Amino acid sequence: MTDPQVAILMLCLFIGLVLLGFPIAFTLLAMGVGFGYYAYYSGVDSVADVFNNNIFYLLNQNTYSVMENDTLVAIPLFLFMGYVVERANIIDKLFYSLYMAARNLPGSLAIAALLTCAVFSTASGIVGAVVTLMGLLAFPAMQRADYNKSFAAGVICAGGTLGILIPPSIMLIVYAAIAELSPLRLYAAAVFPGLMLAGLYIVYVMVRVMLNPSIAPKPRQEDIPPVRQIYFELLISFVPLTVLIMLVLGSILGGLATPAEAAAMGALGGLVLAVLYRSLTWQKVKESVFLTAKATAMVCWLFVGSWTFASVFSYLGGHDVIEHWVVSMNLEPWQFLVMAQLIIFVLGWPLEWSEILIIFVPIFLPMLDTFGVNPYFFAMLVALNLQTSFLTPPMAMSAYYLKGVLKKQIELVEIFKGLMPYLGIVLLSMVLMYQFPGIALWLPDYLFGEYVP
Template identity: 35%
Template sequence: MSNAALGLTMLILIVVVIMLGFPTAFTLMGLGIMFGWVAFYDPNVHFWNNRIFDLMVQRAFGAMNNETLLSIPLFVLMGYVMERGALVDKMFHSVQLAFRRLPGSLAVTTLIICTFWGIASGLVGAVVVLMGVIAMRPMLNAGYDVKLASGVITAGGTLGILIPPSVMIIVYAAVAGQSVVKLYAAAMFPGFFLALLYLVYIIGWVLINPKIAPRLPPEQMQVPIPAWVQHLSQAYSRRMLPALVAASLSPARAMAAPPAEGGERVTRGMLLRNLVTALVPVILVAVTLATAWWYVVIYSQKVDAPAPLQVESVQKTASPGASAGGGLQEPPAASGGLSEPPASGGVQEPPAAGGLQEPPSAGGVQEPPGAEKSESAGPRELGEPAAPDGPVGVPDEFYIGFAITAALSLVFLIWYYLRFDAEQFEILRLLTISVMPLGILTFVVLAVILFGITTATESAGVGALGAFLMAWQAKTLTWEKIKQAVFLTAKTTSMVCWLFIGSAIFSAVFAILGGQALVERWVLSMNLSPVQFLLVSQAIIFVLGWPLEWTEIIVIFVPIFLPLLQHFQIDPILWGVLVFVNLQAAFLSPPVAMSAFYLKGVSPPHVTINQIFAGMMPYMLIVILCMVLMYIWPGLTLWLPKFLYGG
C-alpha cells in the first residue's frame, strides 16, 4: 500500500472508530502512533528507537506550549460556577414577566435566557439541561406543543458555543493560527443574528398557529406588587419615577409604608436606592451612547496614544520544519525555558530508499492564508504600533446615525416612563436584581478583550472571579458545589488538552504520509471557483456534523481545508465563522445531536426523542439561511473586526 493510501486509510478509519464509540483523543493518538510507526519503520533500528516516539514528544510539547489554550480552563470554570450557583431561576421568572404579553412568551423567554446564559457559561450541555429543568415543564403545563418547547431549548442552548466568549472559538484559533480577539469580534454579530432569526421564527410560528402556544392565564401574567410600592403609588403618583423622586425629597408619608422584603423599613436611603433602580434604563442608554462616542470620536482619533496592553495571539512556529501538528503551531522557545531538541535528535525524514517522502508542507497543516496578516489583532498585538500614522476622520454617517439613535432612544425612554407604573417598576426591579449582575460581568469580560485592555486569559480570570462573587452574593454556592465546579473544569480542560495532543500527532503523521498533499491536489484538480469551494467545504462539515461532535471536526477535518483557503482567496476569519455557525447543526442533527439527549434526560417520560428531533429540524434550516446571508453580506462578519483592528 502506498503512503498516500495509508494516509487516506487513516482518515477513513478515524471516522469509523469514533462512530463505534471509542474516545476521540486516544483514538487519534493510537492511530497516529500506529501508522507513524509503519511510516518510520526501519528494520535496522530497534523498536523503541522508532522516530514516531520522538514525534509524539515534540507534538505534545508543542500543543501544551500553546498560550491560546490558557484561557479555556478559566472560561470553563466561570461557566460551571454560575451553573452550579443556580443563578438562572430568578432570571427566568423576571424575564418571563417582562415578555408576558408577547405571543409564545414562555418560548421567547426560554430563547432569551438560553442565549444570555450561554454567553456567560459557554457550556452547551449545562445550558440545555438547566433550561430543560426550568422551562420544559412550565411550557408543557401551559399547553405548548412538545416540538416547540423542545426545539427552542435545544437550539437556544447551542448558541453559547457560538457567541463569545466561546471555547470553540479558542480551539479554532489555536488550530488555525488566528487571533482570538479577531474571531471573537467576527462571531459577535452572526451569533446574535442567528438568535434573532430563531426569535422571528418562534413568534411567526405562534402567530400562524396560536394553538401551539396558548396565552397564559391572567393569574400568571400578573406581577405581585409589594405593599410598600403600592403605598408609594397611592401616596405620591401613579407613575413611579416622579413618585420615587418626591418620596426621596419628602419621605414623611413614604415612611408610613409597610416594611419591604425581609422586614426592611422604608427609609430615605432605601428610596434613593430604588430611585437609582428606576433610572437604570436611562443609565444604560447614556453609558452605551457615551461609550460609542468616546471610542469613535475620541479614542480612535488619538495619534500619540500609548500602546494598549497586548492581546493574546497564536504564536508562529520557530522554524518551518517544526510545524506538524494539524494547525497547532509550536510557539518560539522562551529564553530560559524548555526548547526543542536539536534537529539531529528530532524527527527526520525517512531515508529516500524507503520511498517515504515528507511533503513540502513539512509535516503538518500549514498556517492558513492570511494568518500573517490576521494573526495579530490590529493595533493591540505584539510588535504592532498602537495606532495608525494619523487619525482616520470620523465619517459623517456616524454623526447622522448617532443623532438618530439618540433621538429614538429619547423617544423610547419618554414612552417607557409615561407607562412606568408600580407593575413596571417591580418588573424592572426584578430584572435589575437577577439580570444586571450577569449582564455587567459578561459585558466587562467581552469589552476588555475587544478593546485590548486585557488578554483573553486575563479576561477569563476576571470572569471566573466575577462568577464566584456573584454566586457568593446570591448565597447559592457551597463548598461542595465549588469542588464540583473545579472537578468538572479539570475534566473538561483535560479532555481538550488530550484532543490537541492527539490531533497534533494524527495530523503530523497524516501529512508525512502525503495525505494532506493528496487531498490538496484532488481539490485543486476539480478547478472549483471560490464559491464552489466554499459550498463544498461547508457542505462536508455540515454532513460530518451528523455523526461527529464539533471538537472532532475542528481538530481533525478543519485543518485539511485551511491550506486551501489561500489558493481560493477566502478570508480564514470569514470561513471560520461560517464553520462556527455551521457547527450549530452538529448539536441539532441526528443521530448524535447531543443537545437532544441532554434534554431527553430531564424531560417528562411522555416526551420522546423523535419529538425532540422533530422540534430541532426547523432550526437546522435557519442555520443554513444564516450562512447564506453571511456569505451574501460579508460585512455581518467582517465589519466589527475591521472597525476595531483595521486591515
C-alpha cells in the first residue's frame, strides 16, 4: 500500500473504532502513535533503536504545545465559572421570574425555558449541564401546566445546545486554537448568529402555540404573583447573571481583556454571585474544581491526540489526497460550502461536536483560500451546523441527557419527535447566514476592521 492509502485506512479505522464506542482521545493517541511509528520508521539495528522513532518526539512536543497554549487557558476558567453558577441556585429563580415576565405570551413557560437556557448556556457553555438542570427544573413545571411532553422536551434540548454557539463559548475557543484564528473575532462573529437562532426558536414556539393552543395552556390567573414581586424576582435573578456575562463578553469584544483574562474575571464573578446568593460551600467548590479538572483534561488530551493523529495523517499524504480530490471537482465556492456542510451534518449523526471539530474540520481549512472563503464565515457555518450534532437522531446527545434525568417520564421517541422542528430551524439559520453573510461578518469587521487574509 502507498502512504496515502495507509492514511485513508487510518481515517476509516478511526471512524470505525469511534462508532464501536472506544474513547476518542486515547483512540486518537493510539492510532497516531501506531501509524506514526510506521510513517517515521527508519529501520532497527539494535534493541535500543526500537524506541528511536520520531513519533515519540512528536507526541512529546504536541503535549507540551497544548499545555503552553495561552488560548486554551480560558477553557478551565470558563468551565469553573459555569459549574459555580450551576450550583449557586440562580437558575431556578431565573426561570421562575422569566416565566412570570412572559406570562402574557403564547407558550410562556417554553419561552422562559428557552431564555433561561440561552442565559445559562452563555454562562456555562456545558450542554450536558444545561439540558440536565433544565430537565429537572423546567420539564416538571411544564408537565404541571399540562404542556405536551414532546413539545416541552424539544424546547429544553434545543435551548440547551445554544451554549456551544453563543459567546463566551468553549467550542469557539477550541475552534480558534485548531484553525489559528482570533478568538476575539470569532466571538464577535458568533453574537448575531447566536441571537438569531435563539430568536427563531422563540418565534417558532409562539407561532406553534398560537396555531395549537392545547400543547401549551395559558397560566391560571391565581398563579400569577403581583407585578412588583415579578420585577423584584427579575432584579435579583436575571440582572446579576446578565451583568456578569455582559462584563465578561464586553471586556473581550472591547479589547480590554483576552479571553483567558475575561474568563478569570468570570470565574471570580461566579464565586461572588454564589456568595451573594448564600450558596457557596466548601463542598460545592470542591465539586466545581473536580468537574473543571475532569473536563479540561478531556479537552487537552483530545488536542494532544488529534494533533498527533493529524500530523501523521498529513505526513502520509492524507490531507493532500482529499484536497486534490475536492479541487479536481472544479466546484464553485458555494458548491464547496454545501458539500463541506453536508459532510459535517452527516457526521453529526454518529459523532459529537468535539470529534467533528478536532478531526474533520481541519481537513477543510486548507481549502478555504483555494475557494476564496472567509475563514470566520466558514467557522460560523460550522458552529451553526454543529448544533445538529446534538439534535440529530440516533446520537442526539441532548436527547440522551434529558432522557437520563427524566427516565420513565418520557420515551426517547417522543424527545426525538420534539427535536425535529428545531433541526429544521438550524438549517434555515444556515441558509439565512449564507444569503446574508453580514449576520456573521458585520460585527467583527466593525470592531476590529475588515478581515485581510
